[in-house]
Amino acid sequence: MKVIKNVRSVRDFSRKAKKLGKTIGFVPTMGYLHEGHLSLVRHARKKCDIVVVSIFVNPIQFGPKEDFKKYPRDIKRDRKMLSSMGVDVLFAPTVKEVFKGDFSTTVEVKGLSDRLCGASRLGHFAGVTTIVSKLFNMVEPDVAFFGRKDFQQLVIIKKMVEDLNMGIDIVGLPTVREKDGLAKSSRNKYLSPAERRSAAGLNKSLRLAGNLVKRGVKDSRKLIGEMKRLISTYRPKIVIDYIAVCDPKTLEHKKTVAGSTLIALAAYIGRARLIDNILVGGKK
């Protein structure tokens, strides 16, 4: 596995490979890899000739009071994992290499970026779409892989790629979970053992909503009410940021579940802000 730290080299590598007719699969990450990331890498390995994984903790997608500095990092461990999986290139640039001089360009998907997580994390998704644009321009992949845990991010990136004619296939893959249902996340590291047990309540509440929908409950307010009731029983306390029942494409709120519907939530447990979601009401 090649480890590349600068933009020019990764682009050169990519352009050479393309001239040889190879397809390039790209998995952008912030590192501290878990099974969720590895599942993306595995898919990329299956689908593409060349697999590039980036590790870059992107400062511009963190708010001033958020966890940029504390975000967990372990590049040595990540490197070993990726190397053993047959990744061709680990692209791990420094912040200085990525943001040079008086950086002042923003790529933004309006509307979609203001909802759900966007409402509590102002500017977050502009930070995401800007860095993903940059990484796409550096790596020039044919296909890029993202997890469905960050459902809103996936929807926004798909929209950006379509709107800006990026000519890249965006593949979304299922959330990987712990045995008790908790979505794998680098931020789970922030949880104490007790908080970790409590965190299972998030996915439990989503599965409860899924079961209620199957049993005919369609009213969003009722579903959210039941989820809140369940979540309130967990200790240490889960502090809900939002629970939303919405259209999986536009992310607009739905009053009732009709057709494929996204139920998404964000909540604080201790210092960790965690997210999860479920699709309900669809045909299969």
Add this chain to the structure above:
Amino acid sequence: MKVIKNVRSVRDFSRKAKKLGKTIGFVPTMGYLHEGHLSLVRHARKKCDIVVVSIFVNPIQFGPKEDFKKYPRDIKRDRKMLSSMGVDVLFAPTVKEVFKGDFSTTVEVKGLSDRLCGASRLGHFAGVTTIVSKLFNMVEPDVAFFGRKDFQQLVIIKKMVEDLNMGIDIVGLPTVREKDGLAKSSRNKYLSPAERRSAAGLNKSLRLAGNLVKRGVKDSRKLIGEMKRLISTYRPKIVIDYIAVCDPKTLEHKKTVAGSTLIALAAYIGRARLIDNILVGGKK
């Protein structure tokens, strides 16, 4: 010359050419071509294996009260000109092909886009950077050519390409002028014969400033004053939008000419809004 109307075909063409090791030069235009455009095409023809010219009057860079609908168009004439110059591809998509569905993504260079023309044309440069991003993603050129008449546009596009790591060479080429100095522009068509004569005052005022600088006048206010005085003598009247003495990279106002300095102006003559600029105070 191939005439291509849809995004997929132009990208396919481009990717095939690249796999054969060809370099692609790109000249994005809004059509109604004049010598300024043709000079860009000629340079592209000299520097690159394949030359792609786009003609697309981009609605999102016009304000609601601006001249989108009236903007001059003559695709037949343009087509003949380009074909006779050995252009490989004319890419001329419809507005529907370019802006599909609920388009909602913006690429924006903050700061640079708010100054000079950006102050009187709110959102104009965001419209420019968004469409140029799209066209770059469609055509995937190695080099793109822009005229220096639109100096601010050139600065902003260079900054965007750098900030977003687009991996495209941006080449700026000198303004092509009429005999009396008026910068060639599709919008000159709006001028009546009398207005056309008056329009010479714009470039005259810039050359006056250039000569004053050579003779040791460095104070921006003084220079702008002299330019205004000269412009005020022209009939039909020239209505100045702005005259700015500024840094050619940051576009920030300079109180005195020291080192390479941009003097830029915009003015209305009849219904035409015209722009022009000159670099002064540099070493050569």
